Amino acid sequence: MKTLADLKKIREKAQEDMKLRGGNVRIKIVVGMGTSGIAMGAREVMKTFLEEIAARNLTDVLVTQTGEKGLSSMEPVVDLIEEGKPKVTYGNMNPDKVKKSGG
Amino acid sequence: MSLKRIDLLICCGSGCVSAGSLKIKERFHEVLAEHNITSEVNIIETGCMGPCDYGPVMVIYPEGIFYKKVTVDDVAEIVSEHFVKGRPVSRLMLHDEEKAIAAQKDVPFYQKQVKVALENCGYIDPESLDEYIATGGYEALGTVLTEMKPQDVIDLIKESGLRGRGGGGFPTHIKWQMVHDNKADEKYIICNGDEGDPGAFMDRSLLEGDPHRILEGMMIAAYAMGATNGFFYIRAEYPLAIKRIKMAIEQAKEVGLMGKDIFGSGFCFDAEVRTGAGAFVCGEEMALIHSIEGMRGNPTPKLHILLCRSWGKPTVVNNVETIGNIPTIFRKGAEWFSSMGTEKSKGTKVFALTGDIKNTGLVEVPMGITLRELIFDVGGGMIGNHKFKAVQLGGPSGGCLTVDHLDTGVDYESSKNAVP
Numbered sequence: 117m118k119t120l121a122d123l124k125k126i127r128e129k130a131q132e133d134m135k136l137r138g139g140n141v142r143i144k145i146v147v148g149m150g151t152s153g154i155a156m157g158a159r160e161v162m163k164t165f166l167e168e169i170a171a172r173n174l175t176d177v178l179v180t181q182t183g184e185k186g187l188s189s190m191e192p193v194v195d196l197i198e199e200g201k202p203k204v205t206y207g208n209m210n211p212d213k214v215k216k217s218g219g
Numbered sequence: 220m221s222l223k224r225i226d227l228l229i230c231c232g233s234g235c236v237s238a239g240s241l242k243i244k245e246r247f248h249e250v251l252a253e254h255n256i257t258s259e260v261n262i263i264e265t266g267c268m269g270p271c272d273y274g275p276v277m278v279i280y281p282e283g284i285f286y287k288k289v290t291v292d293d294v295a296e297i298v299s300e301h302f303v304k305g306r307p308v309s310r311l312m313l314h315d316e317e318k319a320i321a322a323q324k325d326v327p328f329y330q331k332q333v334k335v336a337l338e339n340c341g342y343i344d345p346e347s348l349d350e351y352i353a354t355g356g357y358e359a360l361g362t363v364l365t366e367m368k369p370q371d372v373i374d375l376i377k378e379s380g381l382r383g384r385g386g387g388g389f390p391t392h393i394k395w396q397m398v399h400d401n402k403a404d405e406k407y408i409i410c411n412g413d414e415g416d417p418g419a420f421m422d423r424s425l426l427e428g429d430p431h432r433i434l435e436g437m438m439i440a441a442y443a444m445g446a447t448n449g450f451f452y453i454r455a456e457y458p459l460a461i462k463r464i465k466m467a468i469e470q471a472k473e474v475g476l477m478g479k480d481i482f483g484s485g486f487c488f489d490a491e492v493r494t495g496a497g498a499f500v501c502g503e504e505m506a507l508i509h510s511i512e513g514m515r516g517n518p519t520p521k522l523h524i525l526l527c528r529s530w531g532k533p534t535v536v537n538n539v540e541t542i543g544n545i546p547t548i549f550r551k552g553a554e555w556f557s558s559m560g561t562e563k564s565k566g567t568k569v570f571a572l573t574g575d576i577k578n579t580g581l582v583e584v585p586m587g588i589t590l591r592e593l594i595f596d597v598g599g600g601m602i603g604n605h606k607f608k609a610v611q612l613g614g615p616s617g618g619c620l621t622v623d624h625l626d627t628g629v630d631y632e633s634s635k636n637a638v639p
């Protein structure tokens with residue numbers, strides 16, 4: 117490391133690895149992980165989100181989870197919360213829809 | 220490819236370790252494997268988070284949820300409920316009357332605190348150079364070395380109003396200026412990590428919890444006065460602090476943040492650790508210097524009251540916490556620093572709260588906060604609602620203050636005046 121620019125490069129990479137601890141989050145994806153959500157495949161949905169985000173190198177998208185949302189007939193349910201926009205809720209999610217929604 | 224979705228920060232300050240946090244960490248590894256989600260969770264051992272009385276404590280991100288008094292038996296529930304189903308475990312949270320306080324930022328213990336020296340302590344992995352860099356680490360050093368002259372550095376410290384945290388409260392810039400102005404072929408900087416005061420663990424926690432910060436601060440100070448070698452004097456009773464500083468030095472050397480021609484500026488610096496045998500007097504700067512020189516740790520007179528010499532060369536001895544403030548002062552500015560505190564005591568002060576109060580632990584508060592706020596708001600008041608009788612401020616050379624002094628501000632001047 118010889119310059120401030122070198123340091124900045126390392127910092128950006130390191131911040132990416134620490135993004136869960138706050139800071140730079142533009143979009144939050146909240147997967148409903150109640151018993152019925154899990155039974156309907158919410159874990160697969162969440163994993164696919166994680167994989168797609170990593171594959172596309174999206175550094176400001178965070179995946180978290182929540183408990184039962186009371187929408188059992190629509191599980192797996194996913195909320196997409198984007199800064200400054202109204203929350204969007206998607207029902208009947210599956211891994212294929214996750215892949216498509218990333219576009 | 221990182222598929223992590225949870226950062227689990229387990230406090231591994233000495234208090235939590237003795238309460239069992241390392242066993243809890245091992246248990247997390249087992250249970251995560253049972254649930255097949257090892258790849259989704261980062262387990263990070265941090266330095267002291269502060270509220271030692273609640274230990275073992277942990278914080279779970281992205282939500283920032285704070286759990287206290289966790290046991291090995293609680294781990295299975297945390298994983299199956301919180302990590303798998305997204306339902307944080309309310310019974311492990313702190314409660315205010317009946318209501319659970321979920322987020323760490325809402326815990327009353329932290330409300331009046333302002334973290335400068337402790338900024339990263341309990342938040343980053345102290346053994347990771349990358350995590351320190353992620354929080355802005357070494358940016359101050361880079362800027363200082365490439366854009367500032369040594370005198371500018373001293374002037375900025377003067378403007379900030381920083382005074383020594385080792386007890387004397389001496390203005391840091393005056394000591395630096397003395398060594399800067401003294402021509403010599405070699406000069407030294409010594410970080411005083413002796414911390415002999417009974418019950419004190421501020422400096423240990425800083426060295427353990429954020430070692431790179433102390434390294435960076437030391438190098439900025441060294442550049443300002445023209446020192447090319449540094450020593451960390453740490454007592455042998457602090458093995459983890461010694462290990463972490465040694466590790467930080469190795470990591471910094473490996474990437475060229477320490478050694479020759481740092482940031483291409485021509486500035487060269489090397490540092491090493493010297494362990495002390497734990498004599499209280501060896502915290503005094505001349506006794507300390509003799510101990511480093513390999514002689515008996517006796518305090519001896521100096522030729523000039525302000526100028527220390529080791530091996531006959533001009534030397535500055537600064538306390539760990541003093542040095543720990545330096546990187547942030549350069550990152551955020553002298554004005555920012557001097558906006559905190561009182562007229563003559565700027566910035567914040569770290570305290571180790573011990574005794575018959577509810578929230579024993581490690582805290583950092585603005586200079587000038589009253590003893591009442593420190594003891595009752597941050598410290599949570601007396602155990603079992605007993606009546607407050609007296610507080611011992613500082614170490615053996617400090618003094619005892621009674622209930623009449625509860626509204627005394629905690630800063631260099633007021634506390635000195637209050638002590639009978």
Ligand SMILES: Cc1cc2nc3c(=O)[nH]c(=O)nc-3n(C[C@H](O)[C@H](O)[C@H](O)COP(=O)(O)O)c2cc1C
Nearest residue numbers: 383384385411413414415502503504536537538541
């Ligand atoms: C008996 C005695 C013990 C001391 N112990 C310590 C100590 O444990 N840690 C410390 O930083 N300073 C200690 N000091 C103060 C140091 O001599 C010195 O002033 C200080 O390290 C300077 O750092 P500062 O200017 O950053 O505060 C002690 C002083 C005396 C007289």
